[in-house]
Amino acid sequence: xxxxxxxxxxxxxxxxxxxxxxxxxxxxxxxxxxxxxxxxxxxxxxxxxxxxxxxxxxxxxxxxxxxxxxxxxxxxxxxxxxxxxxxxxxxxxxxxxxxxxxxxxxxxxxxxxxxxxxxxxxxxxxxxxxxxxxxxxxxxxxxxxxxxxxxxxxxxxxxxxxxxxxxxxxxxxxxxxxxxxxxxxxxxxxxxxxxxxxxxxxxxxxxxxxxxxxxxxxxxxxxxxxxxxxxxxxxxxxxxxxxxxxxxxxxxxxxxxxxxxxxxxxxxxxxxxxxxxxxxxxxxxxxxxxxxxxxxxxxxxxxxxxxxxxxxxxxx
Amino acid sequence: xxxxxxxxxxxxxxxxxxxxxxxxxxxxxxxxxxxxxxxxxxxxxxxxxxxxxxxxxxxxxxxxxxxxxxxxxxxxxxxxxxxxxxxxxxxxxxxxxxxxxxxxxxxxxxxxxxxxxxxxxxxxxxxxxxxxxxxxxxxxxxxxxxxxxxxxxxxxxxxxxxxxxxxxxxxxxxxxxxxxxxxxxxxxxxxxxxxxxxxxxxxxxxxxxxxxxxxxxxxxxxxxxxxxxxxxxxxx
Numbered sequence: 388x389x390x391x392x393x394x395x396x397x398x399x400x401x402x403x404x405x406x407x408x409x410x411x412x413x414x415x416x417x418x419x420x421x422x423x424x425x426x427x428x429x430x431x432x433x434x435x436x437x438x439x440x441x442x443x444x445x446x447x448x449x450x451x452x453x454x455x456x457x458x459x460x461x462x463x464x465x466x467x468x469x470x471x472x473x474x475x476x477x478x479x480x481x482x483x484x485x486x487x488x489x490x491x492x493x494x495x496x497x498x499x500x501x502x503x504x505x506x507x508x509x510x511x512x513x514x515x516x517x518x519x520x521x522x523x524x525x526x527x528x529x530x531x532x533x534x535x536x537x538x539x540x541x542x543x544x545x546x547x548x549x550x551x552x553x554x555x556x557x558x559x560x561x562x563x564x565x566x567x568x569x570x571x572x573x574x575x576x577x578x579x580x581x582x583x584x585x586x587x588x589x590x591x592x593x594x595x596x597x598x599x600x601x602x603x604x605x606x607x608x609x610x611x612x613x614x615x616x617x618x619x620x621x622x623x624x625x626x627x628x629x630x631x632x633x634x635x636x637x638x639x640x641x642x643x644x645x646x647x648x649x650x651x652x653x654x655x656x657x658x659x660x661x662x663x664x665x666x667x668x669x670x671x672x673x674x675x676x677x678x679x680x681x682x683x684x685x686x687x688x689x690x691x692x693x694x695x696x697x698x699x700x701x702x703x
Numbered sequence: 704x705x706x707x708x709x710x711x712x713x714x715x716x717x718x719x720x721x722x723x724x725x726x727x728x729x730x731x732x733x734x735x736x737x738x739x740x741x742x743x744x745x746x747x748x749x750x751x752x753x754x755x756x757x758x759x760x761x762x763x764x765x766x767x768x769x770x771x772x773x774x775x776x777x778x779x780x781x782x783x784x785x786x787x788x789x790x791x792x793x794x795x796x797x798x799x800x801x802x803x804x805x806x807x808x809x810x811x812x813x814x815x816x817x818x819x820x821x822x823x824x825x826x827x828x829x830x831x832x833x834x835x836x837x838x839x840x841x842x843x844x845x846x847x848x849x850x851x852x853x854x855x856x857x858x859x860x861x862x863x864x865x866x867x868x869x870x871x872x873x874x875x876x877x878x879x880x881x882x883x884x885x886x887x888x889x890x891x892x893x894x895x896x897x898x899x900x901x902x903x904x905x906x907x908x909x910x911x912x913x914x915x916x917x918x919x920x921x922x923x924x925x926x927x928x929x930x931x932x933x934x935x936x937x938x939x
Contacts, residue, residue: 559711564721564837571725683732686806690728690813697816698721701823701837 388480394648395469395479401652402468406623407431407616409659414590416667431619435612443608449508456504457606457613463497464620471547471624472631474651476639478548486545487628488535494621498524501614505602512594516601519678523586523598526685527579533692534572538633541565541699547628551636564702568695570634575688577629579681581622584670586681596675623659630658704762712760713836719753720841723875724816727848730868731812732805736860737794740782743864743871746845747777750871753838754878761882768886769878776893781867781900785860788904790911793860802855802920812848819844823876830880838879845872857920859907863900870896 411428418425427433445454467490469481485493502520505513539545541563542553554566579586582599594601603614631639638654640647676684726746733739751773758766801808823840830839849872852865870892877884911917 557707557710559707559714562711562714562718564714564718567718568721568725683805686809687732690809691725693813694721694724694728694816697820698717698724698837698841700820701720701840702717 390643390645391480394475394643395481397648398473398475398479399465399468401655402464402473402620402623402627403616405656406619407435409623409626409663410619412660413663413666416663417590417670420667420671431615435616438607438612438615439609441608443610445610446508446605449605452500453504453507453605454610456500457610457617459500460497460617461613461620462617463493464617464624466493467624468620468627471628472551472636472639473627474640474648474655476548476551476636476641477643478546482548487538487547487550487632488545490547490624490628491531491535494624495524497617497621501602505605508605510605512597512601512604515595516597516599516604519598520602523579523681523685526682527576527688530572530576530685530688530692533689533696534569534576537565537569537692537696537699540696547632551632554633555636564698565695566633568691568698570629572688572692572695573629573633575684575691577625578669579685579688581625583666585673585676585684588675591675626659626662627655630662631655709760712756716753716756716760717837719749719756720837720875723749723753723871724841724844727845727868727872728809728812730861730864731848731852731855732809733861734797734805736796736858739861739864740785740794743867744778744782746868746871747773747781750777750875750878753875757836757838757878757882763882765883765886766878769874769889772889772893773874776897777867777871780897784897784900785904788901789860789907793907793911793917796858796860796917801857808851808855812851815847815851816844819847826876827880836879839876842872842874842876842879845869845875848872857918859903859910859917859919862919863903863907866899866903867896 408428408431411426411431414430415425415428469479470485470490470493471482471487472478498520502517505517507513535545538550542550544550554560554563560566578584582589587598587600588596589599591597591600594604599618603611603618606614635658638651638658640651723746726742726749729742730739730746733742751770754766754770754773758764758770803811820840823843826843827839846869849865849867849869852868853862856862856865874892907917910919910922914922
């Protein structure tokens, strides 16, 4: 019992510690593809360190929501980490609290607060970014729903620990059309929710074209650090759900020994690194979509998710 | 053949069929003629893969023949023929206005796919209880989506590809329920398809030369007199 609590907290520590590294590696690799040297992969840590030591300036006209939001954005991914398999293939102490739908709702709460805090400051770019994020969000929502419906339809459950076993026992299930199409749909969702390239340019600094970034324009100092760290952790969590539950449920600790759990850390990071390579290829070979084409991109994701469900029905 | 291999082959075939469905959706919704053609090539490759996997599954040399015919005729000869016959700038044309906008088209496509289920399952059951793969309903869905492409697109090239996609759908359903069709029939159908491509290609070239556009959806009335350039990209 006590070790299950310990592993659960270990998961949180791992996610907090390695989430900035993932975004550092990602941006470094992207720069290398463009024949540039790029910042060090530890740059996000330095950014966070610097921001935590800077003064925070809060607009006098903003309400409590603005001050409260960084904590919500920072804490919601941590709650989700308690629910999902990051290092172990068996449920840990807090995993009874929610399934994949619950995790989705908790993440959505962070997004909701970020959006209203962006409107709260009366910075016009904040409101533009918030409304755009909501647009992407409400187009992505039905896709999330269909993905979860299909998962529960195929696996008979939305609990991630049961779902991840379903795809690989027997191994032939891995190639089931519903599985592959779901993975495709979820990949498109990650691109949309993570603000990656066909939907949003994470390294763009042009306010009028920003979607995700403009929500944190008004933040400074510690608040900005928390928002940034929270965003990186949210991305890490999405990758964990994608890789550990949907695509490759291998490399996780199967027994309760400390060694196995510690061994799972580099294996999970290796999986994430492989996926980051795929992401770099996607981001470097596509261009950002115009705003109103995002609806078509997410429409394609929706069709893919529905096709996954239909293929499962057709299979009989 | 062990049960595990059989199941694996069945799942791989289902995967090919599922991706086939996805490419059919893509053909309905892609704006660019070149993208449409590439999706069609992918669809034909998936059809060939499905036929080969079913051939492996049921140990039928005939299905290998189907796969080979499909592998040669559609992904290789059709694009080559189109490049020879149709004007090259056709590939870069985009459709600015479809008859319906893309989200609505996709929703109709979804409804058609669900409808295909109710058509396909009784059909597969009527033929024989031997094999219940997704081929028949997805093949019928491909057929219907090809017909939808013919309805909503206005450029000549996607229309031709919609026609060929209908044939692909019929084939996908066919390979699972009629496993021992004479080779002659397959070859005849493949040749027919190529002749259709050739004729339509020549026709499109003539239309492009005469009218200056290949947006055949707009060619609704006869007009006499010299050629007039109109449509996207023209200076009218």
